[in-house]
Amino acid sequence: xxxxxxxxxxxxxxxxxxxxxxxxxxxxxxxxxxxxxxxxxxxxxxxxxxxxxxxxxxxxxxxxxxxxxxxxxxxxxxxxxxxxxxxxxxxxxxxxxxxxxxxxxxxxxxxxxxxxxxxxxxxxxxxxxxxxxxxxxxxxxxxxxxxxxxxxxxxxxxxxxxxxxxxxxxxxxxxxxxxxxxxxxxxxxxxxxxxxxxxxxxxxxxxxxxxxxxxxxxxxxxxxxxxxxxxxxxxxxxxxxxxxxxxxxxxxxxxxxxxxxxxxxxxxxxxxxxxxxxxxxxxxxxxxxxxxxxxxxxxxxxxxxxxxxxxxxxxxxxxxxxxxxxxxx
Amino acid sequence: xxxxxxxxxxxxxxxxxxxxxxxxxxxxxxxxxxxxxxxxxxxxxxxxxxxxxxxxxxxxxxxxxxxxxxxxxxxxxxxxxxxxxxxxxxxxxxxxxxxxxxxxxxxxxxxxxxxxxxxxxxxxxxxxxxxxxxxxxxxxxxxxxxxxxxxxxxxxxxxxxxxxxxxxxxxxxxxxxxxxxxxxxxxxxxxxxxxxxxxxxxxxxxxxxxxxxxxxxxxxxxxxxxxxxxxxxxxxxxxxxxxxxxxxxxxxxxxxxxxxxxxxxxxxxxxxxxxxxxxxxxxxxxxxxxxxxxxxxxxxxxxxxxxxxxxxxxxxxxxxxxxxxxxxxxxxxxxxxxxxxxxxxxxxxxxxxxxxxxxxxxxxxxxxxxxxxxxxxxxxxxxxxxxxxxxxxxxxxxxxxxxxxxxxxxxxxxxxxxxxxxxxxxxxxxxxxxxxxxxxxxxxxxxxxxxxxxxxx
Numbered sequence: 001x002x003x004x005x006x007x008x009x010x011x012x013x014x015x016x017x018x019x020x021x022x023x024x025x026x027x028x029x030x031x032x033x034x035x036x037x038x039x040x041x042x043x044x045x046x047x048x049x050x051x052x053x054x055x056x057x058x059x060x061x062x063x064x065x066x067x068x069x070x071x072x073x074x075x076x077x078x079x080x081x082x083x084x085x086x087x088x089x090x091x092x093x094x095x096x097x098x099x100x101x102x103x104x105x106x107x108x109x110x111x112x113x114x115x116x117x118x119x120x121x122x123x124x125x126x127x128x129x130x131x132x133x134x135x136x137x138x139x140x141x142x143x144x145x146x147x148x149x150x151x152x153x154x155x156x157x158x159x160x161x162x163x164x165x166x167x168x169x170x171x172x173x174x175x176x177x178x179x180x181x182x183x184x185x186x187x188x189x190x191x192x193x194x195x196x197x198x199x200x201x202x203x204x205x206x207x208x209x210x211x212x213x214x215x216x217x218x219x220x221x222x223x224x225x226x227x228x229x230x231x232x233x234x235x236x237x238x239x240x241x242x243x244x245x246x247x248x249x250x251x252x253x254x255x256x257x258x259x260x261x262x263x264x265x266x267x268x269x270x271x272x273x274x275x276x277x278x279x280x281x282x283x284x285x286x287x288x289x290x291x292x293x294x295x296x297x298x299x300x301x302x303x304x305x306x307x308x309x310x311x312x313x314x315x316x317x318x319x320x321x322x323x324x325x326x327x328x329x
Numbered sequence: 330x331x332x333x334x335x336x337x338x339x340x341x342x343x344x345x346x347x348x349x350x351x352x353x354x355x356x357x358x359x360x361x362x363x364x365x366x367x368x369x370x371x372x373x374x375x376x377x378x379x380x381x382x383x384x385x386x387x388x389x390x391x392x393x394x395x396x397x398x399x400x401x402x403x404x405x406x407x408x409x410x411x412x413x414x415x416x417x418x419x420x421x422x423x424x425x426x427x428x429x430x431x432x433x434x435x436x437x438x439x440x441x442x443x444x445x446x447x448x449x450x451x452x453x454x455x456x457x458x459x460x461x462x463x464x465x466x467x468x469x470x471x472x473x474x475x476x477x478x479x480x481x482x483x484x485x486x487x488x489x490x491x492x493x494x495x496x497x498x499x500x501x502x503x504x505x506x507x508x509x510x511x512x513x514x515x516x517x518x519x520x521x522x523x524x525x526x527x528x529x530x531x532x533x534x535x536x537x538x539x540x541x542x543x544x545x546x547x548x549x550x551x552x553x554x555x556x557x558x559x560x561x562x563x564x565x566x567x568x569x570x571x572x573x574x575x576x577x578x579x580x581x582x583x584x585x586x587x588x589x590x591x592x593x594x595x596x597x598x599x600x601x602x603x604x605x606x607x608x609x610x611x612x613x614x615x616x617x618x619x620x621x622x623x624x625x626x627x628x629x630x631x632x633x634x635x636x637x638x639x640x641x642x643x644x645x646x647x648x649x650x651x652x653x654x655x656x657x658x659x660x661x662x663x664x665x666x667x668x669x670x671x672x673x674x675x676x677x678x679x680x681x682x683x684x685x686x687x688x689x690x691x692x693x694x695x696x697x698x699x700x701x702x703x704x705x706x707x708x709x710x711x712x713x714x715x716x717x718x719x720x721x722x723x724x725x726x727x728x729x730x731x732x733x734x735x736x737x738x739x740x741x742x743x744x745x746x747x748x749x750x751x752x753x754x755x756x757x758x759x760x761x762x763x764x765x766x767x768x769x770x771x772x773x774x775x776x777x778x779x780x781x782x783x784x785x786x
Contacts, residue, residue, distance in 0.1 A: 032361065036380040039337030041399055046341065069533070103566035112565035119532055119569070124556050130522045131557060134529020141485070141511065141535055164522025171517070249362075255340035257373040263364075326563045327601050329570025329625040 012220060014288040020062070020219045021279045022297050024054035027078045028276060029305045030087055031250075034077065034094055037309060038254045043094045047108050050078035052249035055275035056181055057082035059222025060149060060242075063230050067144065071119040071132040072151035074109035075181075075248075079151065083116045087304055091312035099315030103322055126159030128152060129178070133165045133239075136176035147233045151179045155186025157200045166207040166239070173238040177229045178204070180243045181216065187252040188260040201243035211241025217273040247273065331411060332381050334404040336390070336397045339368060339375045346370050347395040348403060357385045359406070366392075366403075381406055449706040450655050454616065455644040462645050467637040469611035470500050470576075473618035474538060476648075478508055481536060484622055487514040487527055488540030488577075497542045498578060498637055524550035524575070528557045528627075531573040538622060541577035544593050544631065558627035559602030574621045576630035579607070580672060580722050581770060583635070587758035592723035594671065597629040598699040599727075604653055605700040607631040609674040611641035613697050616651030624653070633672045654701035658710070662692035665780050666710040668733060669720035670696040673771065676752075677720045680776035689784055699729060707733060708740050715746040716783040720776055725753040747783035752776050 031049040038047045050057075053075075061082045064070075072079045080090050085101065093100025093111050101111045111121040119135060122128040132150025139146040156162060157180055169176055180200050184191055197203060201211035210232070214225040222244065229240040247269045251258040258266075283289040336346065347369040353359055359379050366377040383406030390403040397403065464472075478484045485508075490497045492505040492515040505513040516523040520541065527537040541547045547554065558571045581590035597605045604626055608614040614632070621628040643649075659674070660681050669677040674695050681691040692710050696702060711717045717737055719730030730751030737749050755769045 032380060035378075039339070039380075040335060041338045044341060071529075101566065102564055102568075105566055106564040110561075110564035112561070112568050114568045119529075120561070120565070122557070124552055127525060127552060127557055130525025130553070131529035131532070134526040134531070135533040136529075137526055138530040138533025138535045141483075141530070142533075161521045161525060164517075164519035165526065167517060167519065168522055168526060255343075255370070255372065255375075257375045259373075326565075326567035328604075329562050329567070329572070 014283070016062075017279055017283050017288060018297070020058055021276065021283065021294070022301065023058045023061075023082060024219065024276045024279065025297065025301050026087070026304065027054045027058070027081050029301050030081060030091070030308065031077060033305045033309050034091065035250070035254065037091075037095065037312070042313065043108065044096065045107055046074065047094065047254045048075040048252065049250045049254070050075055050248070052269070052275075053181060053183060053216065053246045054078060055219040055222050055278075056179070056216045056244045056246055059219040060179065060226040062219075062223045063226030064147075064149070067117065067146040069117040069119060069132075069135045069139075069146060069148040070151070071128045071135065071148065072121065073125065073128055073153060073156065074121070074123050075153070076109065076111060076121045080111060080113070080116075080118055080121075083113075083118050085113050085116050085118060087308035088311040091308040092315045095312040095315070096317065097312060097315035098318045098322070099311060103326075104318040105322065105326065126152060126156040126161050129156065129159070129162045130165040132178075133169045133174055133176050136169070136174040137172065140172070140174055145234050146175065147230055148176045149179055150176055151181055153186065154180065154182040154184065154191050154200060155189070155194070157182075157203075158186075158194055163203070163207070166204055166209055169239040170208045173236065175233040175236070176239045177226075177233060178209075178211075178239060178241045180241065181246055182243055183246050183248045185248070185252070185260065187256070188258075190260065199243060201241040204239075204241040209239050209241055211243065213243045213245060216244030216246035217269075217275045217278065219275055219279060330408065331386060332383060332406040333402040334365075334379070334381075334406060336399050336401040336403050337368070337377060338399045339377070340370045340372055343370045343399060345396050345398045348390050348392055348397050349374060351388055351392045353385050355385050355388055359383065359385060379406075383407055384409065386411070449709040450703070451658070454612070454651055454657070455646060455649065460645040461642040463640050464611045464615075464643045465638055465640050466608075466611045466614045466632070467498070467500055469615035469641075469643055470618055470632065471502060471504070473615045473622070474501070475504060475507065477619055477622040478504070478512060482512075483534065484536040484538065485512040485514060486538045486540060487516055487523060489516055489518055489542050491515060491540050496540070498634060500632075500637070501540065520546050520549040521553070524553040525557065527573060528553050528571055531558075531571045532561075532569055536572050536622065538574045538576060541575060543589060543634075544577055544579040545589050545591055547575065547577070547593075554597075554603070554627070554629070555600055559600050562626070563602060570625045571627050572625045574618070574624075574628045574630055576618070576621075577632060578634040578637070579631035580633055581754075581759055581766075584761060584763065584766060586761040590759035592631075592671075592721065592754065593629075594631060594699055594721060595723050595728050595732075597631075598702075598729060598732075600700075602627065603700060604628045604698065605631070606653065606698050607671040608697060609636065609671055609695050611639070612643045612649075613651055613657070613695070615643055616649050617653070617697060620650045620653060623650070631671060636672055651697070653698045654703050655697070656703035656706040657695045657697055658692065658706065659695055660691065660693040662690040662714065664690045664714055665716040665718060665784055666692045666694060666707070666714045667718050667720060667776065667780065668694045668696060668707055668730075670699060670729070671722070673720040673722055676771055676773045676776050679773040680780060683773070683777060684780055689780060689786065691780060696729075702733075704736055704740070708737065711737055711741045712744045715744050717745075717749045718752060718776065718779045718783060719749065720752045720771060722754050722771055725751065725756050728753050747785065750779040750783055752779050
């Protein structure tokens with residue numbers, strides 16, 4: 001395969017690599033299926049696929065412990081699957097059915113799981129940044145050592161509230177990791193067309209927040225950076241910024257023709273930097289797994305995704321009474 | 330097994346499109362993710378990627394075809410050695426057009442759905458014979474916060490100048506000394522940011538009270554009040570309630586002009602998921618703020634700078650709360666109902682006093698909470714007096730009075746002897762000049778005039 005990563009850069013175990021492979025593949029197949037269901041009219045409205053960015057959430061989840069929280073934008077399916085939410089419940093929310101995580105009332109962009117400490121799924125660009133800092137404010141107030149992963153994109157990185165939040169997060173020493181998923185396009189506007197800054201994490205330095213840029217297509221590099229950031233936060237040193245250099249293969253949403261970049265650019269990323277192929281190479285080249293082993297995983301994943309799709313079609317629409325429930329707690 | 334490729338929906342509103350171009354031909358082997366066609370939607374030309382892999386057995390719809398309905402089979406994929414004419418499997422079954430049975434019709438005006446018979450709650454706010462003490466609205470608000478902070482260590486106050494400065498309007502005076510900087514949190518001047526942090530902290534298990542120096546500044550933060558705080562319980566299927574209070578002075582003070590003089594009562598009251606409180610008296614300020622802090626939902630608590638220094642009788646009780654959705658009848662009357670809230674009550678009560686001297690008996694109702702609204706008390710009163718005037722400081726278009734007029738028309742039309750009249754602030758940005766400011770605000774004289782007009786006097 002075409003990735004140029006060296007397998008010896010980390011002495012990670014076979015089981016670990018296999019689990020990354022499996023989790024990233026689940027996200028990719030799930031998203032492909034979601035795209036298909038969208039095309040069939042079973043998923044409505046906006047649907048933002050995570051294909052290409054899988055290594056970011058899978059690598060960072062590997063650095064978490066129970067109690068840690070996560071919050072993100074509307075490109076959220078990958079985060080939910082990576083933190084262990086049930087693919088059936090996620091897919092059924094996409095189809096707007098009662099079996100979805102929000103009983104069909106939130107949709108693709110607005111899903112939550114208290115049980116898995118996943119706090120959304122937010123449709124307003126940048127809004128999740130202070131919200132995530134607020135979750136970490138609560139943890140600090142309550143005196144536990146939980147950390148909140150607050151994900152946002154390169155587009156949100158230009159929102160004013162991000163910097164209001166940086167200022168307070170550092171001022172108050174909040175245990176929050178700001179994860180900038182820099183997929184290089186804010187809808188159709190490339191980073192170069194939206195800022196003169198050469199890095200996005202570097203803006204945190206003005207507020208005293210350390211950070212770094214990470215190869216977000218390399219799950220091992222992501223995990224290593226995540227562990228460093230988590231250690232910083234848990235030790236009570238305040239926030240940390242991780243700028244994940246990543247790439248989405250699909251359009252911004254299902255209705256984006258993606259004319260702002262060339263097909264060659266996308267193809268190049270897919271063939272040279274693909275996160276899943278990278279791990280596959282590590283496994284195969286080191287003799288840790290055979291093609292047959294990986295095929296068996298592919299088959300498992302396909303079955304999980306098909307079950308989720310089946311569930312999302314069979315689960316009924318919410319009963320009409322649901323129109324009037326959950327307005328107030 | 331042969332697989333049908335269906336015409337995809339490629340935008341939220343697409344029902345049909347043009348199959349502009351095939352990028353594969355019959356006999357080609359394609360893999361998942363390969364772009365196989367260009368499809369024109371109502372908005373753009375989209376590349377269409379294959380989901381499944383296989384050999385293109387047959388292209389069913391020629392390129393250039395317009396008006397191809399979503400979910401029409403456009404091609405057949407086969408496996409090696411398989412014929413495209415074999416009946417295709419329904420690997421991608423067309424969705425049923427209408428997955429649900431026709432929904433039962435929603436009630437016409439659910440926000441005000443209630444029994445037609447009205448039953449106003451007339452229980453007293455505190456037992457007869459309770460000892461009373463005189464207290465300003467400012468002191469009442471401070472007592473409410475201090476009592477709730479003593480009772481629950483997850484309650485904390487955050488805002489600009491709430492701590493070391495002791496509050497821009499001295500509502501939080503002394504709280505820093507008693508509760509410390511962990512629970513009385515001074516913020517930088519960043520309303521948008523700290524409102525979002527407060528909402529997140531509520532999801533994280535705390536009970537924040539956010540003080541806006543004035544509600545005018547909350548416009549910087551309104552996305553978090555509405556999109557984050559008010560809507561998330563619904564959007565999460567009931568998982569993520571947001572127990573939070575946003576409080577501070579609202580409406581016009583004196584001579585601070587347009588950007589510092591707006592009444593937001595009607596704005597926030599329009600939002601399902603919020604509760605909205607606008608007290609007039611000190612006892613209501615205290616009892617309602619304590620209820621707000623205990624409420625599991627986001628509460629917008631609209632105070633008034635001019636009322637802060639006014640004194641009222643407040644019951645001396647260990648734990649005194651006022652429930653939401655229960656109006657207070659300040660004065661009983663038989664000729665006309667005057668409905669108001671917040672500082673509007675000043676004019677309503679003044680007008681009632683003067684009208685009494687002219688032989689007009691006005692019933693004066695203080696709504697106290699605007700979401701929920703106590704419709705029952707209003708309707709019962711209007712059915713008795715047959716006339717209604719509403720009084721508020723806010724703008725006239727889309728006002729609370731407009732809404733009440735509509736509800737009264739629906740539920741007490743046959744009882745009305747005159748149209749409902751709304752007394753409001755004028756439809757202008759608040760001017761600075763003293764004379765113009767006076768003209769822009771609601772006055773007692775205007776309320777009296779309105780009452781006389783509905784009484785045909």
